[in-house]
Amino acid sequence: VLEGFDFASRDIGSFSDPYLFVRCGNREFSERDNYQLDEPNPKFYKLFEFTGEFPGAPTIEIEAYDFDDLFGDDLIGKTSIDLDDRFFNGDWQAIEEKPIEYRQIYHDSTSLSQGVITCWLEIEPSNKQSKQQKVWDISPEPVKDYQIRLSVMDTKNVPCEDFEGVSDVFIRCYVDDDDKKDTDTHFRCSSGAASFNYRIMFDVKSPRQNPLLLVLQAWDFDLFKSNDYICEWTLDLEEVFKN
Ligand SMILES: [Ca+2]
Ligand SMILES: [Ca+2]
Ligand SMILES: [Ca+2]
Incomplete structure (x- = not known):
């Protein structure tokens, strides 16, 4: 059994x-000791x-x-x-690597799904030599520490926010809301092309609960009022980490 999704709440x-x-x-x-x-x-x-x-094998019951x-x-x-349905189904038996199933879970009180469990099932003859049997390691991927090293070089076409037709551009970068880092400020940038050549590092862990998204925001710095947000760009790092 791999994961559960969208489990209904049974707590107030x-x-x-x-x-x-x-x-x-x-x-x-019973996995009661390992409740989450x-x-x-x-x-x-x-x-x-x-x-x-x-024939006559009992049904497998999976309860959450x-x-x-x-x-x-x-x-x-x-x-x-x-x-029995599986065992005597030739099509199922013929599948070399059994697929992961997305199984809805149900409660007697309603016909609505109460969540999804992902799992897969294999049936092997018990007299098969143990070394012939595939041994799957389905323990979760260990969490590792990584460092994201980002170089912010320059911008193109950043709009001018100040009335003189310039922006005082800096780039705010973050993966996690509580760890935002800013480049230095390119003051009085009138062409939309601010340059920084600024290096920023983030410590992250992977895999993790929240998606790994790197956000870059362009801001206009203002000395006597609050800074103006100009625009932003998000890079999905999940694929990078998977590769
Ligand atoms: Ca509870
Ligand atoms: Ca409860
Ligand atoms: Ca609870």
């Missing part, structure tokens, strides 16, 4: 605190293994619960996978 005034309960026949796994506080999009990355016989320390835990939603 906060998101659910989800954990998984996975059952097949009389074998069950106020998290509508939990990350699980957990392998669950069961043994069974075909909201942890509550005082009152009983609340079911957020559940989904079940019929194993």
